[in-house]
Amino acid sequence: MKESLKVQPHHLERGAYLYIRQSSMRQVIENVESAKRQYALRGRAIALGWRDEQIVVIDSDQGESGASAAWREGFQRLVSDVGMGHAGIVMGLEVSRLARNNADWQRLLEICALADTLILDEDGIYDPSTFNDRLLLGLKGTMSEAELHVIKARLRGGILNKVRRGEYHCVLPTGLIYGQSGNVTLDPDSQVRETIDHFFDTFSRVGSACQTVKAFRREGLLFPSRLRNSETTVFRPLTASTAIRVLNNPRYAGAYAYGRRRYRRAIDGKKTLQRREHDDWLACIPDAHPGYITWEQFQENLKILKTNGRGYELARASPPREGTALLQGRAVCGRCGKHFRIRYAARRGRLDAWYVCDRAHGYRGEPNCQSIAGPPIDNAIGMLIAEQMTPAAVELTLEIRREIEARHEEADRLRCRAIERAHIEADLAQRRFMLVDPNNRLVADTLEGEWNEKLRVLAKAREDRERAREQDQLVLDEAVRERLIAMTVDFSKLWADPDTPDRERKRLLAHIIEDVTLVKMPAEGTTRIHVRFKGGKIQTLTTMSPKSSAQQVKTPSGIVELVDKLLDRHIYAEIAELLNQQGYRPGGSARRGRRDARFTALLVAYLVHRYGLRSRYDRLRDRGMLTKREAAARLNIHETTLARWAEHGLVTRHAYNAHYCLYEVPASNVPRKQCSRWNRLVDRAAALKTAMAPKPSTVAEGGVV
Incomplete structure (x- = not known):
């Protein structure tokens, strides 16, 4: 009776808003009693004097968490109507149904107090404009938020306890599955395993995720990908994002890892992803299960990726690119000690390379430190490399030949796996077609079309393999053999061969030279080249600086x-x-x-x-x-x-x-x-x-x- 005294005639002139929410769709389906109790509050409103048509039910937030109001459209509508003075009373089974966040709850209380709107829960009616009722509602909101924290802490504690033992089952990447005993094993599909092995071997060889993608495209290979929320594996063209994700995943190194990312809610309610450093991972257990690479190789791959994505502020040896600049990533300015940038200019029908040190100009507006033409420097370095490599030409020839043959054999083996998979799928389609009733043409025609499609895929896989084998054999038998023979006779001839890719020259240079310091001498018209070899030996060369355009026409x-x-x-x-x-x-x-x-x-x-x-x-x-x-x-x-x-x-x-x-x-x-x-x-x-x-x-x- 005392509660009914809080309901005044001006409250009854406005609507009665009933807010209904459950945290997950599973609760909506299984916890039906909670829903019935919330809908039963209509009777309380009618008993207090509201007509049935005045009751507004807001149940659009079913299956949404009450931790924030950013993604709850129903709660936002409720707050808006209260602020506009449309609501005489707000009803909820308990405070936790309206909000689990104390900030959202206090905001609702403030608006209700200003609009003279009552709040009703299972325990009674409250007037937010009075001190005692508002104090009680504030305590209930605080307890509701604390309750959510306790629930999460209990669930999180159980998960973290299993995580520390390495027993918590996470989603595994493609190539790893859970066995019947619950242990992590390699995928039984041999094509998947061999493709992933080939991926890591290719990255070790080329030293770049982008170059790995290009190598897969040149070889006509596809990469396995597991469909979301499914055990089905499909083969798709390899992308750069997929390559980087695979290289950063420690599960491929046989390590159990958990908590590599941190998720936070932004103001708009969206999740933001933040990567943790390796020391901040919640769990990292090396050699917890079989992997495709070792933990040491995984660490080395991460260093290569970090080096590739880093600027020239520190000394680095970037992976070889297609440009003609031979000292890419290895040329150091002899004045300021920073690495040169590479600039290319198209002049007179050819692409000229320049080593430019322009950071002072870009950062502080100062003149460029040095700008040196690349061809004279590259020619001098090429002659030096040819002289250094001549004694070991025969041994290098055999090593390169073995690497090329192994690479072709691995690619051909993966193509054979693709043919086997296509053959299995064609046999399955044939058996499904044979089991159907021939008189049922609607089903028989569909299965026959699927069978024909699988046969076309099988034929295409065989044609691709034959074509690739012919190309590989042609490259190995003609061009490669001639170059290898030329290498054994005269390495400088092979080095100067226009058909030799610039990327291969840079790969060879990386095994011999640590860095090269360049100092331009304008008064003498020369450039001094200080070459530092891998073993620590230093050799100095001097080249004539090319004439300027004005000097060339003089x-x-x-x-x-x-x-x-x-x-x-x-x-x-x-x-x-x-x-x-x-x-x-x-x-x-x-x-x-x-x-x-x-x-x-x-x-x-x-x-x-x-x-x-x-x-x-x-x-x-x-x-x-x-x-x-x-x-x-x-x-x-x-x-x-x-x-x-x-x-x-x-x-x-x-x-x-x-x-x-x-x-x-x-x-x-x-x-x-x-x-x-x-x-x-x-x-x-x-x-x-x-x-x-x-x-x-x-x-x-x-x-x-």
């Missing part, structure tokens, strides 16, 4: 000096012809790929102007040569006469370009006996000029006389 100084000498006696066109006859070529012609480029008069004129050479005109003027007008005035003859005299050799002229000349006139102090003919010509010309001159006229008065 005309050699010897040609400029020769042009300067030829200007004393020849014009531009004659100089160009002489240079071409002597085999000289313009600067930069080889860089542009123009081997047939020739000098021209215009190009010689450009060189004279570009290098500030004294022109032929100035040289002739310094020697006392006169222009045509000056020489004619000196000889007191017409310019046309001067040209005719020059044609007959009476006057010497010197050309300073293709159309104009300067004239050489004898000095006036030359003895007459040394130039008698010249003086007679001068006297005759003066007499003719006098005779042809008009006579003076006499002017008289009245006219001309």
Whole structure:
């Protein structure tokens, strides 16, 4: 009776909200009594004065945990309606049905107090706006949250106790199963086992998850994958994510591991995954069951993956890539001590590699430390490797041949397993078709189609195997054998062979050289290469730095000096012809790929102007040569006469370009006996000029006389 006094008329004018929830679908199906008790609260609301149509039942959160309200849409609707003043009372069987989280519970109490909404549970009615009722409801919420923690702690404690003994059954990765006795064993399917073995062997050989995926694709192999919540195993193309997941799973090393990840709830209710360090795993028991690799090999694989994913801040030997830079991951800057980055530039139809140390520029805006062209460095290192490897060429040849043959045999064995699996599935499809009633065409046609499909898969597997065997045999019998023979005779020939992949060169380099320190000497135009071998020996090489683009197109100084000498006696066109006859070529012609480029008069004129050479005109003027007008005035003859005299050799002229000349006139102090003919010509010309001159006229008065 006292409780009914809390229900006021303004409460009855609003709705009565009944919230129903159970934590899991299993409880919804099996714990039916709890559901009945929650739905029975409708009678309490009617007894308090609410009409049946005023009762709003919210049961959309069935099978949801009460640990948080982020993913419970029904609870969010309840809070929203209470805040808008639609609810006069909120009913729940107990506090734990409404919320197991104290923050969500206190938020609901605050909103109910502001909206003057009552709360009802199995024990009674409460008014959150009063201190005593709110204190009691707060204690109930705290106890509900503590109860959830105690339940989880008990369950978690039992699981962790089994985990420490290695007896808790976790989901096993593909290739491992639980036997009849509950122990972990290898998958009985031989194709699955051999494929996983081949996967780890390939990774040990190539040293990269991505390269392992590429190797499987080249060999036409598929990787096993177990369907979720099923024991069915299918074969799919290998992906990089699958490869990394397999390499990081300690179960393949025969170790029992638990608690490698930590799951947390975010604000929006979603789970966030956080990886634990190896020391923080809840359990790690090596050699707990059979595995595909040893624990030491698993640790080594993790180190390789960590090295591959790490930047150049520390020294590292990354797996070989397809680029032409031979010192990938091994070139160290001789100034700052950091590793060089590799940059490629497409120039003149080829891809040039550059070793660039630009971290100071990227981080602090400072100039690049060093930028060194790759081809001269790589050529010097290649010659050094060829010299070091020549004594052990025969032994290396045999080892490489055994590795290639074993690789091909392993791939062929896996293809045979795929054929066996396809053959078994085809036989099963055939038996199912034979057992069906022939008159039942609806079923018989479907089974016949499945049988035909399995036969096509079997035929394709056989064709793929034959094709792969032919390719492997071709590679081994022709190309590989020839290279191996060449290696035994001359290793440098094989190293310089364009068909040798750059990745293989880098793999060989990794077994010999630890790192290479490069120091560029701009003043000397050289680069010093300090090579540190695996055994600790250090050897220093020096290479010429390649010329810049401007230096490559620059005309050699010897040609400029020769042009300067030829200007004393020849014009531009004659100089160009002489240079071409002597085999000289313009600067930069080889860089542009123009081997047939020739000098021209215009190009010689450009060189004279570009290098500030004294022109032929100035040289002739310094020697006392006169222009045509000056020489004619000196000889007191017409310019046309001067040209005719020059044609007959009476006057010497010197050309300073293709159309104009300067004239050489004898000095006036030359003895007459040394130039008698010249003086007679001068006297005759003066007499003719006098005779042809008009006579003076006499002017008289009245006219001309």
